[in-house]
Amino acid sequence: MSSAKADAANPLISRWHVDPASTGEVGAFRQSVRWGAPGFPWTYLTRCRAGEFEIVEKLGISINHVLHGEQEYEFLDVKNAERALSGRSDGATLLYQTILSDHFEKKGASATLQFLVMVTEVHVVSAASEVHDALLGPAPGSRPFARAKTTFVVRRPLRPLNEAPQGKVP
Amino acid sequence: MSPATRYQTGSEIPDVPAPPVTHETLRAYALASGDGNTIHLDDSAARAAGLPGVIAHGMLVAAWVSDRAAQTAQEINDEAVAAGKTNYVIASFSTRFKAMTFPGEAIQVGGRVKSLNDQECVLEISARSLGGEVKCAGVFRLRAAT
Numbered sequence: 001m002s003s004a005k006a007d008a009a010n011p012l013i014s015r016w017h018v019d020p021a022s023t024g025e026v027g028a029f030r031q032s033v034r035w036g037a038p039g040f041p042w043t044y045l046t047r048c049r050a051g052e053f054e055i056v057e058k059l060g061i062s063i064n065h066v067l068h069g070e071q072e073y074e075f076l077d078v079k080n081a082e083r084a085l086s087g088r089s090d091g092a093t094l095l096y097q098t099i100l101s102d103h104f105e106k107k108g109a110s111a112t113l114q115f116l117v118m119v120t121e122v123h124v125v126s127a128a129s130e131v132h133d134a135l136l137g138p139a140p141g142s143r144p145f146a147r148a149k150t151t152f153v154v155r156r157p158l159r160p161l162n163e164a165p166q167g168k169v170p
Numbered sequence: 171m172s173p174a175t176r177y178q179t180g181s182e183i184p185d186v187p188a189p190p191v192t193h194e195t196l197r198a199y200a201l202a203s204g205d206g207n208t209i210h211l212d213d214s215a216a217r218a219a220g221l222p223g224v225i226a227h228g229m230l231v232a233a234w235v236s237d238r239a240a241q242t243a244q245e246i247n248d249e250a251v252a253a254g255k256t257n258y259v260i261a262s263f264s265t266r267f268k269a270m271t272f273p274g275e276a277i278q279v280g281g282r283v284k285s286l287n288d289q290e291c292v293l294e295i296s297a298r299s300l301g302g303e304v305k306c307a308g309v310f311r312l313r314a315a316t
Contacts, residue, residue, distance in 0.1 A: 032202035033233035037240030
């Protein structure tokens with residue numbers, strides 16, 4: 001098996017994943033964090049992390065050995081975000097895919113730390129028919145309403161990242 | 171005559187206590203968020219991963235910081251609308267995780283208005299232990315609704 005570097009020319013991309021932002025799911029999330037402000041819970045998109053975990057696994061790293069360093073969310077279309085994440089309707093379906101956008105090392109005081117940066121784009125689809133049979137992606141022309149950028153710190157890497165096995169890119 | 175406004179650039183966002191951090195809180199969040207990583211649920215799994223015991227999900231603490239930001243934004247919007255100005259909507263935010271949070275720790279959440287003008291509003295809000303250790307530092311960018 002050949003080893004390959006995950007870089008711009010050969011990126012690691014997750015499958016498409018779905019998440020139901022139903023009234024019940026949003027309500028349970030809101031309650032679990034005791035969200036008190038009006039409007040949608042701003043961190044709800046943390047549910048859309050299956051792609052991140054998929055890539056961590058592809059890199060051969062145990063999820064228990066990564067720490068969440070930083071999380072950013074950008075709402076590209078806030079009206080759509082409100083519509084999708086308010087949980088008011090019977091439920092929007094979120095469709096998302098993650099890419100490993102960067103990885104680098106930093107020398108700390110006692111050890112060299114590895115960082116993984118992942119970007120997830122989230123689309124909303126209102127009807128199940130818009131989700132392709134095999135979750136091939138959103139309908140053509142659909143634009144993401146939000147983008148998540150996650151920085152992980154690897155606490156106990158198994159091996160240098162550039163020796164990690166390359167997962168199959170769908 | 172415009173009413174006195176509470177919020178302007180530099181205004182303090184007073185500390186409020188976060189919900190208590192308990193194993194039960196973490197289990198409920200794991201279910202609702204879909205993050206079933208056992209370092210948040212099982213002390214022995216956490217110890218096997220080199221931690222002293224279970225730690226709170228970073229994104230749970232980030233949710234408390236975000237809720238404080240969203241409640242502050244609502245108050246700022248109420249003032250803006252009363253003054254005949256447009257309200258603000260969330261454009262983006264980032265939360266940095268600085269220290270782990272353990273069950274039983276008391277957390278407070280507050281910060282300040284970094285900037286507030288006709289185009290945008292930036293809030294800096296963090297979650298800290300009572301001893302002042304920063305757990306999670308958030309920066310929230312809101313823009314005037316169009």
